[in-house]
Amino acid sequence: MADIQKAAIDSILAEIPAAASEGAPDWGNPFPLAMDGCTVLVLECGAGRDAFVAGKLVGPTGRVIGVEHHEDLVAKANEIKEELGANNVEIVHGCPMTLNGLGIKSDSIDLVIANGAVSTAPDTQTQLNTIYRVLKFGGEFYMSDIFVDRRTPEAVKTDKMKELGLAGALYIEDYRRFCALAGWPTIRCMCTAIYKKEQPAEVADWTYFVRTMRCYKIPGILEDLCEQYYQYATYQGGIEGAPDYYDLDDHHRFMKGEPLSVCGNSCAMVENTRVGKYFEITGGERGENEKHGGPYPGCGNIPYSAEEVWE
Numbered sequence: 001m002a003d004i005q006k007a008a009i010d011s012i013l014a015e016i017p018a019a020a021s022e023g024a025p026d027w028g029n030p031f032p033l034a035m036d037g038c039t040v041l042v043l044e045c046g047a048g049r050d051a052f053v054a055g056k057l058v059g060p061t062g063r064v065i066g067v068e069h070h071e072d073l074v075a076k077a078n079e080i081k082e083e084l085g086a087n088n089v090e091i092v093h094g095c096p097m098t099l100n101g102l103g104i105k106s107d108s109i110d111l112v113i114a115n116g117a118v119s120t121a122p123d124t125q126t127q128l129n130t131i132y133r134v135l136k137f138g139g140e141f142y143m144s145d146i147f148v149d150r151r152t153p154e155a156v157k158t159d160k161m162k163e164l165g166l167a168g169a170l171y172i173e174d175y176r177r178f179c180a181l182a183g184w185p186t187i188r189c190m191c192t193a194i195y196k197k198e199q200p201a202e203v204a205d206w207t208y209f210v211r212t213m214r215c216y217k218i219p220g221i222l223e224d225l226c227e228q229y230y231q232y233a234t235y236q237g238g239i240e241g242a243p244d245y246y247d248l249d250d251h252h253r254f255m256k257g258e259p260l261s262v263c264g265n266s267c268a269m270v271e272n273t274r275v276g277k278y279f280e281i282t283g284g285e286r287g288e289n290e291k292h293g294g295p296y297p298g299c300g301n302i303p304y305s306a307e308e309v310w311e
Helices: 003-011 049-058 071-084 122-132 159-164 174-180 263-273
Strands: 039-042 062-069 089-093 109-117 134-148 188-194 208-216 231-233 243-250 251-253 261-263 279-283
Touching: 003 049, 039 049, 039 122, 039 159, 039 261, 049 062, 049 071, 049 109, 062 208, 071 089, 071 279, 109 122, 122 134, 122 174, 122 243, 174 208, 231 251, 231 263, 251 261, 263 279
Parallel strands: 039 062, 039 109, 062 089, 109 134
Antiparallel strands: 134 208, 188 208, 231 261, 231 279, 243 251
């Protein structure tokens, strides 16, 4: 996260009562740039902290819906909402995993943010399916959560593990597969930090990570492999919090005014989303007249060289 964005969020958090943090998992700051005017869904919002931060970031023309399954936390969040005068934030009681009965329509949300809501969901696949369903074309799912380097068997999910928030830690390869089944053929990592807090003896040699991930709903355009279409994307500037560069993920930094060669997926993620107005796309085309060059260098899974000759 850019230092400017972090400073802005810290400033907002300083104005929100500490009680708003009750009941919500906390694995980072799941707030991307360019949220102004967005309709945002916050999952497992607890007493509302992340929903209230989002409310500030979307501004008066945006809207935030926070969903929490504990009625007492919803009541507390709504008390804090009145105290803050957060008129663009709505906190509702319901199931974050299914959103059943909440009137949130398919293809209606610009941005879904989640801070630990996926690792605590009873069914990861159902949670991701729901998120994908409600997002608009070009919409984004942006999340921070706890990951681990292997699958966690049920026998290890002790009360202590649950207390630490480690019981539902996501194995990154399974998370990638769940996302693909939900509709996201590719996902991106923003940042990764090794978890260094307490680990019970039975998982002492496991490695846990706190990750911030993003994925976009761009059906029919995103592919499961980075393909070369000879495209260049240039960040024109203008995004608040990103005066000099824009980070798409942990390995794509767009310097202002400098064309960057990108694969078709990266191009779509800045062209067909809410940040598209801040970018200029040049070079190859996609579709009927596309110029295709195979897998983007370094992204192919199958070797394209051979030692033997078939005659």
